[in-house]
Amino acid sequence: MVSATPALEESLIVFSDVHLGSDIHDGAARRARRSAEVDRDLIRLLEHYRAQPPSADRWRIVIAGDFIDFIGMTVTPRPSDLVETSLTDEEQQHGLGSACDHARLKLRRVATRHADVFAALGRFVAAGNALTIVHGNHDIEFHWDAVKDDFRAALFELARMERRDLDRDVFQSRIEFNPWFFYRDGVAYIEHGHQYDPFCATDHIMAPLSPADPRRVARAFCETLLRFVVRPTGMKDHGHEHVGIAYYLRLGARLGISGGASLGVRFARAVAEMFRLRRAHFSETAAILRAEHDERVAKLAEATRVGVERLRALLSLQAPPLGKSIRGILAGVLLDRLALALAATIACIVLAVYSAFHGHALWGLAGVLVTWSLLNRWLSRQRTVDPGANMVERAAHLARLFPAAFVVMGHTHVPLAVPAGDATYVNVGSWAEDVADDDDDSAGHPGAGVPGPYRAARTHLVIHVRADGTHAQFCAWEDSGPRVLPAPAAARES
Known part of the structure; x- marks a missing residue:
């Protein structure tokens, strides 16, 4: 899982947030459509580097999380599908869960929808290269060993169609999964980054099971909103960090009485689900999962010789999941600010009625409005939806704990390269790209007001370890091939 001295010298290709499957929505009136061009470009990238010899013994692709969008798809089982774990009432309504x-x-x-991407990845591994998948919040279902095995088997079967003599065991041994992070001593520390985002963090990264039902993976705050509100209403998955409470109030008004009421009911059910999941954190099952997590951390420390104290220091940098506290839940869905606005409104009405009979309420009204404004601003500042700045700040700490030339993450979908202590922090952006529907306009679509479809950055990081140090190129894929971006290009001694 973590190898400071790999058996073979490797050059690294790092990218993140492909979100394959985000366009699978059974029974949805509106379906997000994944851009065919972004899959085409990803295949071209894989073929380009497969044909280009690395400076080391082989290439290793490190996908820094969210390769498969398990939580972003809505799948209803067909009559021919064998499902052993019975669906809950919520899963009957919103699609298969995380069992x-x-x-x-x-x-x-x-694998069926994106067979061309799977085939290209299979060819890359069949050529003698290696693949590491770091788990993200959208593909934390890779926790299940059977899911890992299915993924390896899918790539092998596609690769064997072109190379009948391919050895299954050798091929599959070159595919590994890292539930937490990937580390090459002095070269690169790589993780997805969702553990620094309270909206998406999970409580126990090494044992990410739900204390409410350990047959399923723990559901983060953002996944609950995705399943209960965002997907059923056709909202965009992205862009909500740029809007406030006024947007959602306008959205409810724009949907009309029936639509607004339906949206309110969905939010209420989501909040009820969050409180149900919160209660489970105080159960006996939660204590068992904490013990299992601690045991796995200790085993990881021993197997990799990283040291348990260093891993505990790494854990201390993570953000607590928003759904673990009542205040976090209320702030996450803006109920704290709604309650404040309601209280201020009631106070103003009471003072207005009082002034009608007794007068002298003007200063009281002014005091209520000033108090509301100050408290609302304070609550707004406490609610940090965009984790980008927090990830940059954590990168410097990570570089001290795990000395490396580059600290690499994904999650935000925004490419970035900035100094982080003695290292360079690189966010490798995304390969997730939707296309606009013909009838998707800002006036009528429930996602109006949130940024619409955008072109994925198509960025990736290439790292070579040579005698004179660690060299990296931050690249954006274009029709002509990889275009080197201004940073990070300087050599760093490893």
Whole structure:
């Protein structure tokens, strides 16, 4: 899982946030359509580097999370599908969940939908290269061993169609999964980054199971909103960090009485689900999961010789999941600010009625408005939706704990390269790209007001380790091939 001295010298190719399967929505009136061009470009990138010899013994692709969008798809089992884990009432309504057999079925659907990408990845590994998948918040279902095995098998079967003599064991041994991070001593520390985002963090990264039902993976705050509100209403998955409470109030008004009421009911059900999941954090099952997590951390420390104290220091940098506290839940769905606005409104009405009979309420009204304004601003500042700045700040700490030339993450979909202490922090952006529907306009679509479809950055990081140090190129894929971006290009001694 973490190898400071690999058996073979490797050059690294790092990218993130491909989100294959995000366009699978059974029964949805509106379906997000993944851009065919972004899959085409990803295949071209894989073929380009497969044909280009690395400076080391082989290439290793490190996908820094969210390769498969398990939580972003809505899959309803067909009569021919074998599902052993019975669907809950919520899963009957919103699609398969995160149980092992549910995730396996989702993976099969993705492998069929994006067979060309799977085939290109299989050819890359068949050529003698290696692949590491770091788990992200959208593909944390890779926790299940059977899902990992299915993924390896899918790539092998596609690769064997072109190379009949391919050895299964050798091929599959070159594919590994890292639930937490990937590390090459002095070269690169790589993780997805969602653990620094309270909206998406999970409580126990090494044992990410739900204390409410350990047959399923723990559901983060953002996944609850995705399943209960965003997907059913056709909202965009992205862009909500740029809007406030006024947007959602306008959205409810724009949907009309019936639509607004339906949206309110969905939010209420989502909040009820969050409180149900919060209660489970105080159960006996939660204590068992904490013990299992601690045991796995200790085993990881021993196997990699990283040291348990260093891993505990790494854990201390992570953000607590928003759904673990009542205040976090209320702030996450803006109920704290709604309650404040309601209280201020009631106070103003009471003072207005009082002034009608007794007068002298003007200063009271002014005091209520000033107090509301100050408290609302304070609550707004406490609610940090965009984790980008937090990830940059954490990168410097990570570089001290795990000395490396580059600290690499994904998650935000925004490419970035900036100094982080003695290292360079690189966010490798995304390969997730939707296309606009013909009838998707800002006036009528429920996602109006949130930024619409955008072109994925198509960025990736290439790292070579040579005698004179660690060299990297931050690149954006274009029709002509990889275009080197201004940074980071300087050599760093390893």
